Amino acid sequence: MTAFTSDHILQRMMALHPKIIDLTLDRVWRLLEALGHPERDLPPVIHVAGTNGKGSTQAMVRAGLEAAGERVHAYTSPHLARFHERIRVAGTLISEQDLALVLDECYAANASQPITYFEITTCAALLVFAREAADTTLLEVGLGGRLDATNVVERPALTIITPVSMDHEAYLGDTLGKIAFEKAGILKRGVPCVVGPQEDAAMEVIEAQAARLGAPLIAHGQHWHAVEDRGRLVYQDETGLLDLPLPNLPGPHQIDNAGAALAALRHLGHDEAACEAAVTRAEWPARMQRLREGPLVEAAPQAELWLDGGHNPAAGRALAAHLARTQRPTHLVCGMLNTKDVAGYLRPLGSVAESLTAVPVPGETNTLPAEDTAAAARAAGLAAETASDVLSAVRGIARRAPSSRILICGSLYLAGAVLRENR
Numbered sequence: 001m002t003a004f005t006s007d008h009i010l011q012r013m014m015a016l017h018p019k020i021i022d023l024t025l026d027r028v029w030r031l032l033e034a035l036g037h038p039e040r041d042l043p044p045v046i047h048v049a050g051t052n053g054k055g056s057t058q059a060m061v062r063a064g065l066e067a068a069g070e071r072v073h074a075y076t077s078p079h080l081a082r083f084h085e086r087i088r089v090a091g092t093l094i095s096e097q098d099l100a101l102v103l104d105e106c107y108a109a110n111a112s113q114p115i116t117y118f119e120i121t122t123c124a125a126l127l128v129f130a131r132e133a134a135d136t137t138l139l140e141v142g143l144g145g146r147l148d149a150t151n152v153v154e155r156p157a158l159t160i161i162t163p164v165s166m167d168h169e170a171y172l173g174d175t176l177g178k179i180a181f182e183k184a185g186i187l188k189r190g191v192p193c194v195v196g197p198q199e200d201a202a203m204e205v206i207e208a209q210a211a212r213l214g215a216p217l218i219a220h221g222q223h224w225h226a227v228e229d230r231g232r233l234v235y236q237d238e239t240g241l242l243d244l245p246l247p248n249l250p251g252p253h254q255i256d257n258a259g260a261a262l263a264a265l266r267h268l269g270h271d272e273a274a275c276e277a278a279v280t281r282a283e284w285p286a287r288m289q290r291l292r293e294g295p296l297v298e299a300a301p302q303a304e305l306w307l308d309g310g311h312n313p314a315a316g317r318a319l320a321a322h323l324a325r326t327q328r329p330t331h332l333v334c335g336m337l338n339t340k341d342v343a344g345y346l347r348p349l350g351s352v353a354e355s356l357t358a359v360p361v362p363g364e365t366n367t368l369p370a371e372d373t374a375a376a377a378r379a380a381g382l383a384a385e386t387a388s389d390v391l392s393a394v395r396g397i398a399r400r401a402p403s404s405r406i407l408i409c410g411s412l413y414l415a416g417a418v419l420r421e422n423r
Helices: 006-016 026-034 054-067 096-110 117-131 176-186 200-213 253-267 272-281 295-299 313-323 342-351 370-379 390-400 412-421
Strands: 045-049 072-075 087-089 136-140 158-161 193-195 217-219 224-229 232-237 240-245 289-291 304-307 330-334 355-358 383-386 405-409
Touching (some): 006 096, 026 117, 045 054, 045 176, 054 072, 054 136, 072 117, 087 117, 096 117, 224 253, 240 272, 295 390, 313 342, 313 405, 355 370, 405 412
Parallel strands (some): 045 136, 045 158, 193 217, 330 355
Antiparallel strands (some): 289 304
């Protein structure tokens, strides 16, 4: 057994490449070859890309498959509290012992050659999945799609593209069409793709790539529809209509995510029971997650505390649509990275929140200073102040508005810190 913990090995891996993000598949192919090409031995793969909603959609697909009795591998990123969250082996988070062993094996096989943290850890996940029997493998794209480290499966069973919007422009392009081209890079010749709601500029690119590859599309608005009707989720495709409970993941945007998951499950031949489980049993932390215990809850005992990791303008719009339906006044605690469009994220929230307390994202060198976040909030029409940390912010809101809703938001990294510390 390795003498090192997974944390120790992950720290060593961080030093193998000077850049966190460097999109190319060359290093991944080299390491996969050294490992004996585990990507060729995976159980049937469902590959999920998109800007918003891919994690929630994947969680719903997994809930439906597992309800149908399947053993499901799942790979997601980033993690929130512990790296182990990224690798779910046949339904169970990878153990510390298994994670340390496979990371050590990949580190040795890489032989100190340049490779990014995400690339080598993705190879580790694929190696684990290839060695453990399962019925399905779910792979969530890390960034983009075309050059993402997960895009190494020659013929997946199905691909899914959730809504595409502006994000990571420095890496994916400065127009919606360019970003959609990168996302559409997961399309494979002859492999069906479920497509969530898209703006016209994105859909045109996806359709063009699909036509070039002969990849059949199962597209929202054409082949399937999902709407909320009188407190129910109504889904319809060429197979027929489903009348289901609303998703247990809150927010109107989850209707579209559920629709994509249901389209995938129906295409794969699953019944109504699996579809209902997809929307009622899915769990996905930091997506409008209610916090019910821990120091933050104790600091505001009369308030509702919620946590959300959305961080781009589309996420801000989705969050605003959800908050507009709630009765309690909402006060935001927000921390963001300086690589994000803070103004675009906060603009929709100006009309649905009472105030914003800006905080730095702990432990992140790219954190946006709290003063800058507060200034952007004021520009969006929000009363704003700063606090040194989330706990101080929550205490301040609890003093002046004890029965309010407090939403911690703006960054998955901030959400991760909250989940680690609020135990």
